[in-house]
Amino acid sequence: MPINWNNELQTALSAQIPKIIQTGKYLYDRGWLYATSGNISSVVSSRDGVIAITESGTPKGSLTPENIIAIDRDMNVLKGTGKPSSETLLHIELVSSAGAGAVIHTHSVWSNAISAHFSDSDGIYLSGYEMLKALQGVNTHKHEEFIPLLENSQNMKEVSNKIHEMMKQKEGLHGFILRKHGLYTWGKDLNEGLRHLEALEYLLETEGRLLSFKDK
Ligand SMILES: [Zn+2]
Numbered sequence: 001m002p003i004n005w006n007n008e009l010q011t012a013l014s015a016q017i018p019k020i021i022q023t024g025k026y027l028y029d030r031g032w033l034y035a036t037s038g039n040i041s042s043v044v045s046s047r048d049g050v051i052a053i054t055e056s057g058t059p060k061g062s063l064t065p066e067n068i069i070a071i072d073r074d075m076n077v078l079k080g081t082g083k084p085s086s087e088t089l090l091h092i093e094l095v096s097s098a099g100a101g102a103v104i105h106t107h108s109v110w111s112n113a114i115s116a117h118f119s120d121s122d123g124i125y126l127s128g129y130e131m132l133k134a135l136q137g138v139n140t141h142k143h144e145e146f147i148p149l150l151e152n153s154q155n156m157k158e159v160s161n162k163i164h165e166m167m168k169q170k171e172g173l174h175g176f177i178l179r180k181h182g183l184y185t186w187g188k189d190l191n192e193g194l195r196h197l198e199a200l201e202y203l204l205e206t207e208g209r210l211l212s213f214k215d216k
Pocket of ligand 1: 037038039087105106107181182
């Protein structure tokens with residue numbers, strides 16, 4: 001059924017826009033969203049399945065309110081003039097299958113390097129790090145966090161289907177990497193998503209630097 005845009009949705013969207021802009025600037029400044037890469041989304045209405053997301057092709061360090069669009073579960077644009085990127089499908093899938101309230105996708109150097117290094121592997125385990133406790137539900141450094149490494153593709157429908165299956169099979173995931181492409185993580189809201197992102201980027205960088213020590 002088509003969604004009727006109303007004041008309630010507009011108020012909820014208006015509340016998300018500055019948070020997404022601020023997050024984009026922060027992530028860009030950290031070097032995790034170079035060029036026009038990555039996307040950030042936040043749920044506007046879980047009842048109506050409405051998501052606010054950065055439009056396709058914009059640098060995330062200098063977003064304006066016009067660069068944030070509202071879409072429904074079928075990727076129809078409900079508010080705004082921009083186009084959703086094809087990767088919006090993955091955000092919609094994660095909101096549905098991971099129960100995410102916000103999804104953050106970066107094209108960071110360390111997620112690319114790690115996924116390229118472990119080219120034969122379908123995932124990596126992170127364990128022993130105090131930083132793991134920044135992930136929701138984790139309360140010890142002894143936790144083993146699995147980060148799936150999925151093959152990249154230009155067919156996001158195919159990737160979205162794989163994520164759907166993966167989320168059914170593996171409980172407790174906090175993120176995954178599309179190989180030589182970037183990291184996806186999520187949280188109950190943007191704050192939690194950002195905390196997960198910082199923790200995972202930190203852990204991936206630490207693992208990556210450790211590999212370079214081992215080569216010497
Ligand atoms: Zn991407």
